[in-house]
Amino acid sequence: xxxxxxxxxxxxxxxxxxxxxxxxxxxxxxxxxxxxxxxxxxxxxxxxxxxxxxxxxxxxxxxxxxxxxxxxxxxxxxxxxxxxxxxxxxxxxxxxxxxxxxxxxxxxxxxxxxxxxxxxxxxxxxxx
Amino acid sequence: xxxxxxxxxxxxxxxxxxxxxxxxxxxxxxxxxxxxxxxxxxxxxxxxxxxxxxxxxxxxxxxxxxxxxxxxxxxxxxxxxxxxxxxxxxxxxxxxxxxxxxxxxxxxxxxxxxxxxxxxxxxxxxxxxxxxxxxxxxxxxxxxxxxxxxxxxxxxxxxxxxxxxxxxxxxxxxxxxxxxxxxxxxxxxxxxxxxxxxxxxxxxxxxxxxx
Numbered sequence: 001x002x003x004x005x006x007x008x009x010x011x012x013x014x015x016x017x018x019x020x021x022x023x024x025x026x027x028x029x030x031x032x033x034x035x036x037x038x039x040x041x042x043x044x045x046x047x048x049x050x051x052x053x054x055x056x057x058x059x060x061x062x063x064x065x066x067x068x069x070x071x072x073x074x075x076x077x078x079x080x081x082x083x084x085x086x087x088x089x090x091x092x093x094x095x096x097x098x099x100x101x102x103x104x105x106x107x108x109x110x111x112x113x114x115x116x117x118x119x120x121x122x123x124x125x126x127x128x
Numbered sequence: 129x130x131x132x133x134x135x136x137x138x139x140x141x142x143x144x145x146x147x148x149x150x151x152x153x154x155x156x157x158x159x160x161x162x163x164x165x166x167x168x169x170x171x172x173x174x175x176x177x178x179x180x181x182x183x184x185x186x187x188x189x190x191x192x193x194x195x196x197x198x199x200x201x202x203x204x205x206x207x208x209x210x211x212x213x214x215x216x217x218x219x220x221x222x223x224x225x226x227x228x229x230x231x232x233x234x235x236x237x238x239x240x241x242x243x244x245x246x247x248x249x250x251x252x253x254x255x256x257x258x259x260x261x262x263x264x265x266x267x268x269x270x271x272x273x274x275x276x277x278x279x280x281x282x283x284x285x286x287x288x289x290x291x292x293x294x295x296x297x298x299x300x301x302x303x304x305x306x307x308x309x310x311x312x313x314x315x316x317x318x319x320x321x322x323x324x325x326x327x328x329x330x331x332x333x334x335x336x337x338x339x
Contacts, residue, residue, distance in 0.1 A: 063247045080246065086225030086239030088246045092279045095253045 002038055003030040003074060006053055009045045011038065020105050022072050029057045031077040041077055048084070055085040064102045071104045151211040151339055152258060156284075157265035158276045159188035159218025159245075162296035165322035166265055167195070167215040173328065174200050181215050187231045189245035191217050194255060204329070207336045216255065217248025219276050256283065261290045261339050268295035268319060269302035272311035281312060292338040293317040294331060299324050 002011045003019055007027030012018050022028040033041040048056070060075055060082070075082075079101045081089040095101070155163040167181035175197070182195050195215040202209050223245045228238035256262075262284050266272060284291045292315070295308040299321035309317055318334050320327045 059243045063243060063250070065247075086235075086242040088223045088242060090221050090223070090246065090249055092219065092221055092253075092275065095250065096256075096279060096283045098254075101250065 001032065001034065003032050004038070004041050004045065004077075005030055006045055006048075006057065009042060019072060019074065028072040029060070030072060030074045032074050033077045037077060044081075044083055052085055056082050059085060060102060073102060073104055075102050076100060151209065151260045152214060153211045153335075153339065154214045154216055154255065154259035154262045155265055156216055156252065156256070156262050156280055157218065158267070158274065159220055160186070161218065161265045161267045162322045163218065163265045164191050164195075164215055166263070166294060166296065166320070167197070167213060169322045169325065169328060170200060170202075170213060171197060173332075174202055181213070187228060187233070189218055189220075189223070189228075189241060189248065191215060192241070192244040192248040193217065194248075194251055202332050202336060204332050204336055209336050209339050211260075211339065214255065214259065216252035217245065219249050219252055219280060220245070221275055223249070256289075257287065259289055261292070261335075263292050263294055263335065265294045265296055265322075266308060268297050268305055268308055269300050272308045277311075281315070290338050291315050292334055294322075295319045296322050299326055 001014050003014065003016070004011050005018075005023035005025060005027040006029045008023060008025035010023060010025070012023075012030070018024065019030065023030075031041050031045075045053070061073065063080075064073075076094075076099065079091050079094045079099060083089070155167055157163050164182040164184050168184065171179045171181050181197055182191050184190060194217070197213045197215075200211055200213050202211075223242050225235065225238035225242040228241050229235060233241070264277070264280055264284070266277060281291060281293075293308070293312055295303075295305055295317055296319075297303055298305065298319040303319070305317075305319045308319075316334050316338060318327065318331045320331050322328075
């Protein structure tokens, strides 16, 4: 499954070192894209200006309620497609399934779904 | 499989040990169906006239964060329920800031609203597993066979969460209750006007039955 650097558009396979350290172009934000959607993702990133890419990056972080810190962040391009800042398409079936939307890799082994941990925190605080 | 087992045991123990007063009722549905209007109606009827759960607007995605109102008691025909009410952001497949600029909102604000609305959809879905009962609020003037409605109701059935469908806006001419009933024949459905208060007594009776 390819991962695309949103900043420069370069594709990386799963398990690649760049996904842990960041892209050679200094990008730390990737789309996780299915093979069949690679062309669509390329089209999206090619049509974005630098300002728009930065905006999308910061919007995604805001949506997931997290900071970049030093680890790259990967957005599942199937669950949430962001074609331009302020334009979102959501795959409800995927979201209801509880599939990770945005995640980080740590030590090359663990996938952490940022939103799940974020939502659980909220529930503990407000409902229980 | 493990997840399914977990859900089963959680539900089993929840049913055995749950104190009735901590029942959580969630209001779910597409944007602009009237979830917050219904929440406000419930609060005004049972907590006091001045109490509101959130602001209501003709611009979609007005509620972008989960709102919780605790300890609401409803009594009807000698039966009583006590619950926490959870009003959720509207669930949509597409959120476009241009939808908001059409209401003369400036671009910057509209983009911010789109981002918050997206966050709200994700949050609403993540909260679903914590609900004991869900009231699905639909706009009875609109086509019920939408992807949003069918996905929400299908997922509630899969999770075995009791559902009551509220067909809102029955005071409007375009309202079509028969179409809603034909779309979801296996669920209890009540037609109301949350704004004007039409038929809310029947809604409360059905809610008690569903919980």
